[in-house]
Amino acid sequence: MFKYITFRAGAATVTALFIAFVIGPKIIRMLKRKQIGEAAKLEAPETHRKKAGTPTMGGIIVLSATIIPVLLWGDMNNGYVLLMLFATLALGTVGFIDDYLKVILKKPKGMIERDKLIGQIIVGSIVGGTIYFFPQLLDEGIRNLKSSTIVPFVKNFYFDFGYLYIPMVIFVIAATSNAVNLTDGLDGLAAGTVGIVAITLAIICYVSGNAIVAKYLNIPFLRESGELAIYCTALVGASLGFLWFNSNPAEVFMGDTGSLALGGAIGTMCVLLKQELLLPILGGIFFVETVSVIIQRYYFKYTRKKYGEGERVFKMAPLHHHFELLGWSEQKIVTRFYIIAILLMIFSLASLKLR
Secondary structure (H helix, E strand, C coil): CCCCHHHHHHHHHHHHHHHHHHHHHHHHHHHHHCCCECCCCCCCCHHHHHHCCCECCCHHHHHHHHHHHHHHHCCCCCHHHHHHHHHHHHHHHHHHHHHHHHHHCCCCCCCCHHHHHHHHHHHHHHHHHHHHHCHHHCCHHHHHHCCEEECCCCCCCEEECHHHHHHHHHHHHHHHHHHHHHHCCCCCHHHHHHHHHHHHHHHHHHHHCCHHHHHHHCCCCCHHHHHHHHHHHHHHHHHHHHHHHHCCCCCCCCHHHHHHHHHHHHHHHHHHCCCHHHHHHHCHHHHHHHHHHHHHHHHHHHHHHHHCCCCCCCCCCCHHHHHHHCCCCHHHHHHHHHHHHHHHHHHHHHCCCCC
16 A cells, blocks of 8 residues: 555645644744744735734744655655755745744844845756756656646647756746745635645646556656655645644744745646646736736836836735725635635646647
């Protein structure tokens, strides 16, 4: 039984949930005792001021509940798993430093954007460089593709990035990492959405690593990628376990420690599965949240330069704050975003067949 990916994937989910439920209360009590709480965010709606002081850096719970089950149930000789562990831990470290500077050392802006971006570039360069220059560390299937990626809904066509492959990987990992960070603004929003995305990726991992199913669906057979299903199901269990404490009203926030790591993990997973172009659909919530911030920022700068006074497209960005200021309750926004994420999950899975 222990040789079957399906059994180990299920065991990883249960283990992740168990770890989150056991260590969650302990970490929350420790954060409260040391007064490691969220500072009041001036850029958020006034209703968020009451959340000031809520323990943050709870990403430690998610990371522990993800990584420990992978170490217990995953194959540590698998190159895919090792790259995922590296990307998650490295970006989690970047997020931890950012949180430490903001919460412990009381530096309002935390890590400067340049240093954070350098960390993301290093992670993306290592992941992209490994796939491009050392594909033999993964498997024969990815060696044949190397710098190419699957085009959703198109049969027997792969887009080759060529020499731009590593910059593309850097962009995907950095963008997804920052996108989840932007989405982490309402109780349970980021954790629940990440869990939904992880379920989808677990299915894609399994079919990509199964020769018969991959041939039937006409997608690349990546022999060793099936092990990533264990990573994804551990992430699902960890997200659900964290959601137990993070649902409204939140007892703890994940902070950059969790959001940067989880976003980076999703981006890296899509890169390894050659599903980079599916990411805007699968991670549609993260994508729209990020686009809303970009539109708001550049439209404000444009109108201020042209008319002398900046104008806004949204009442506030990211998008979830816009709906808050329209009068929607926090629970309604989160629930509706979950529904959209589930619809996008179904649409993403349909892309495997509709080609």
